[in-house]
Amino acid sequence: MSMGRLSMVxxxxxxxxxxxxxxxxxxxxxxRSLQPGELFFALRGASNDGNAFVAxxxxxxxxxxxxxxRQPGTLPQVEVADTRLxxxxxxxxxxxxxxxxxxxxxxxxxxxxxxxxxxxIMRAAFGGSVDPLLVTWGNLNNExxxxxxxxxxxxxxxxxxxxxxxxxxxxxxxLARIACPTVAVVTNAARAHLQGFGxxxxxxxxxxxxxxxxxxxxxxxxxxxxxxxxxxxERSAGRQRLGFGLHPDADFRATDIVVSGTIGFTLxxxxxxxxxxLAMAGAHNVLNALAAAAAAHAAGAKPAAIAAGLAxxxxxxxxxRRVPARQRFTLYDDSYNANPGSVRAAIAFLGSQAGERWxxxxxxxxxxxxxxxxxxxxxxxxxLAGISRLYCAGSHSxxxxxxxxxxxxxxxxxxxxxxxxxxxxxxxxxxxxxGSRSMGMERVVQALAADGSPAGE
Numbered sequence: 001m002s003m004g005r006l007s008m009v010x011x012x013x014x015x016x017x018x019x020x021x022x023x024x025x026x027x028x029x030x031x032r033s034l035q036p037g038e039l040f041f042a043l044r045g046a047s048n049d050g051n052a053f054v055a056x057x058x059x060x061x062x063x064x065x066x067x068x069x070r071q072p073g074t075l076p077q078v079e080v081a082d083t084r085l086x087x088x089x090x091x092x093x094x095x096x097x098x099x100x101x102x103x104x105x106x107x108x109x110x111x112x113x114x115x116x117x118x119x120x121i122m123r124a125a126f127g128g129s130v131d132p133l134l135v136t137w138g139n140l141n142n143e144x145x146x147x148x149x150x151x152x153x154x155x156x157x158x159x160x161x162x163x164x165x166x167x168x169x170x171x172x173x174x175l176a177r178i179a180c181p182t183v184a185v186v187t188n189a190a191r192a193h194l195q196g197f198g199x200x201x202x203x204x205x206x207x208x209x210x211x212x213x214x215x216x217x218x219x220x221x222x223x224x225x226x227x228x229x230x231x232x233x234e235r236s237a238g239r240q241r242l243g244f245g246l247h248p249d250a251d252f253r254a255t256d257i258v259v260s261g262t263i264g265f266t267l268x269x270x271x272x273x274x275x276x277x278l279a280m281a282g283a284h285n286v287l288n289a290l291a292a293a294a295a296a297h298a299a300g301a302k303p304a305a306i307a308a309g310l311a312x313x314x315x316x317x318x319x320x321r322r323v324p325a326r327q328r329f330t331l332y333d334d335s336y337n338a339n340p341g342s343v344r345a346a347i348a349f350l351g352s353q354a355g356e357r358w359x360x361x362x363x364x365x366x367x368x369x370x371x372x373x374x375x376x377x378x379x380x381x382x383x384l385a386g387i388s389r390l391y392c393a394g395s396h397s398x399x400x401x402x403x404x405x406x407x408x409x410x411x412x413x414x415x416x417x418x419x420x421x422x423x424x425x426x427x428x429x430x431x432x433x434x435g436s437r438s439m440g441m442e443r444v445v446q447a448l449a450a451d452g453s454p455a456g457e
Contacts, residue, residue, distance in 0.1 A: 001025060003094075003151075006064045009039065010078045012093035013086035015066065019076035024063035027090070027151045029144065036061030041087050042068065043144065050083065066090075084143060091147030092178040098153050101299040104179050106164040106172055106207050107187025107223075109342045110288045112139065114187055116316055117292035119161045121309030125301040132158040141165035146175050159299055167366070169206050176213035183298045184210040184236075185221040185291055189228050190341030191374065195366040204228040211236040219298035221291060224250035242298060244290040252294040259283045259352065267293060271303040276310050281332065282320045283352070284345040318442060320349065320432075324450040328427035331448055334434040335441035338364045340374050344381055346434050351385035353430045359387045360421065360444055362414065362435020363394030372399045379403030388429075393417040394439055414440055418447040 002023040009024075010017040024039040031053045034040055040057035042050030042065055054065045058075035065071070066078045066086055080086040095102070103118055105111050119135045126132040134157045136149050141163040149162065164175040176184070189204035211220050211232060220236035222229055225245035233241060244252040254276075257265040263278040265286055278285055293306045301309075315321040318336030325331040330353070334346050343364065350357050359382050367374050379400035382390050390408040392401045393416075401408040411417040421444065425431065431448075435441035 001154075003027070003039075006039070006076055006078055009064075009066065009090055013066070013078065013080055013089040015078040015080040015086060017076065017078055018070060019064075019074065022063045022076050027087075027148070028057075028062070029087070029148065031056045031060060034060050034062060037063050039063055040065040041083050042066060042071075043083050043087070044068065087147045088143065088174070088178050091150040092180070095150045095153060095178065095180055098157070100157060100159055101183060102160040102162060102179060102181050103183040103185065103295050103299055104162050104164055104176060104181030104210055105185045105187070105291075105295070106166065106210050107185070108190035108203060108207070108339060109345070110187040110284070110291070111141075111163050111165070111185075112316055112336075113285065113288045113319060114185060114291045114295070115161055115163045117289055117310060117313050118185075118295050120313045121292060121296035121301050121306050122159050122161065122299065124309040124312070125296065125305035126158055130156060132156070134160040134162075136161065136163040139163075139165070141175075143171070143174060147178060150179060164210065166206050169202055170209070172206050172209040173212065176210045179213075181210065181214060181218065183219045183221060183295050184214050185295050186210060186223060186226075186232060187288070187291055188223050188226050188341070190339055191367065195368045198368065204231060208232050208235050211239070214239045221294045221298065223287070223291070224253075225287070240298065242294045244294045245287060250290070252290045252297070254286050254290055257283070257286055265289075267306070269293060269297060269303070269306075271297075274303050274307055276307055278310055278313065280313060280315050280320075281322060282315075282345065282349045284349070320346065323445055323448075325425075325431075325448055326450050327425055327448075329425055330430040331445065332430070332432040333442070333445045333449075334432055335362075335445055336437065338362065338434050338436045339367070340364065340378065343378050343434060346432055347378070347382050347385045347387065350387060350430065350432045356388045356429045357386070358389045358391065358425075358429055358431040360391045360393075360417070360431060360433040360435075360441070361397055361400060362392070362439030362441040363396045365436035365438045367396075371396050375399040376403040379405075379408070391417055391421060393435070393441070397435075414443050418444045422447055 025037040028034040028038040040062045054071040064076040186207045219240040224243035224247040243250045252269045254265040267274040320334045323333045376399045390404040392410045398410045401410040
């Protein structure tokens with residue numbers, strides 16, 4: 001199956017075709033996985049220049065290459081000023097070929113879980129044996145991952161659910177311009193990536209950029225409980241708008257919430273009252289479910305599909321997922337990432353569990369000059385929540401250990417922390433492991449898990 005010709009690529013990205021025109025079957029950014037007939041994008045990275053791999057791409061049977069510097073050889077090339085920007089322009093042109101609902105999801109916390117919930121609802125809505133959705137895989141939510149995802153769109157897809165991440169002002173605008181969402185969701189704004197943003201107001205403004213790229217017929221899904229609700233509501237004026245949250249004025253709200261291992265609640269929406277059950281840990285997932293329900297509703301899902309889809313979802317690996325442990329204790333893997341908001345949610349969940357509760361916390365990264373104070377706040381929060389023990393790893397989390405006080409231990413390195421826990425853990429406790437991606441806290445989970453690896457990995 002052909003995606004098109006190199007001449008089409010040159011036109012879409014504003015490049016110059018050097019050599020013969022040719023058809024290509026797909027797009028690749030890595031020669032290690034490149035297949036014959038694919039178009040190779042020679043991206044520049046922090047340590048590698050993709051232009052240096054064009055000869056290898058030719059040897060592997062590439063149909064052509066998009067380069068920022070013309071390379072010797074007979075392989076057809078599209079020469080551009082910036083291959084990263086060209087990848088985005090090609091993805092934008094490709095996405096424009098498809099008239100289908102595209103749900104774009106961003107936010108400081110919960111966006112991956114909301115993505116999975118929304119996808120589950122839309123699959124329930126469409127049914128069938130062939131997957132009708134294009135969904136962001138893993139965390140491919142940046143300026144490289146999002147275009148790569150969109151370039152997989154094909155005629156079998158009936159909708160797309162696309163996650164968008166940001167580390168600085170303008171990131172969401174760049175991604176939303178490429179994806180052209182018909183439904184846009186901001187889960188929340190929290191103190192995350194402050195090193196790049198500077199303030200939570202900048203975080204909120206950046207997340208709100210997604211609403212700027214909705215068409216007049218699009219729908220903005222907005223967190224009614226968030227402090228920036230009114231700002232986002234005004235920003236999305238002229239589109240359909242749906243609020244979600246526990247606020248009584250929310251279009252999608254929850255009542256009768258019962259948390260006991262699983263979560264049950266009554267969802268109130270435009271279709272009336274709907275009983276919902278989530279086979280997931282964490283009361284914060286009620287808000288995630290409301291966001292997903294609103295987004296899926298805007299894309300055409302009926303109440304029955306909303307209930308069925310939410311019932312089918314499970315915690316994503318590394319995001320508050322229960323993992324079988326080697327000894328008889330309860331282990332929750334929440335190691336994928338961390339910021340003050342998500343750590344508070346994790347502490348609230350752990351504090352609601354019975355028995356002795358141990359929190360294992362790695363540094364929260366990219367918080368800027370107030371990082372130590374935010375880590376101290378996490379230690380105080382854990383102490384006030386009745387957490388029994390706090391184990392910390394990393395230079396900044398020492399402030400959390402000091403604020404927690406007695407029954408806190410600090411380690412400079414994660415392996416030393418994991419080794420200590422392996423020797424001290426005992427039956428009957430409940431342990432939750434959390435930290436920023438850069439800390440690699442999944443190594444703690446691997447050391448304690450029954451099979452030596454986090455569940456779902």
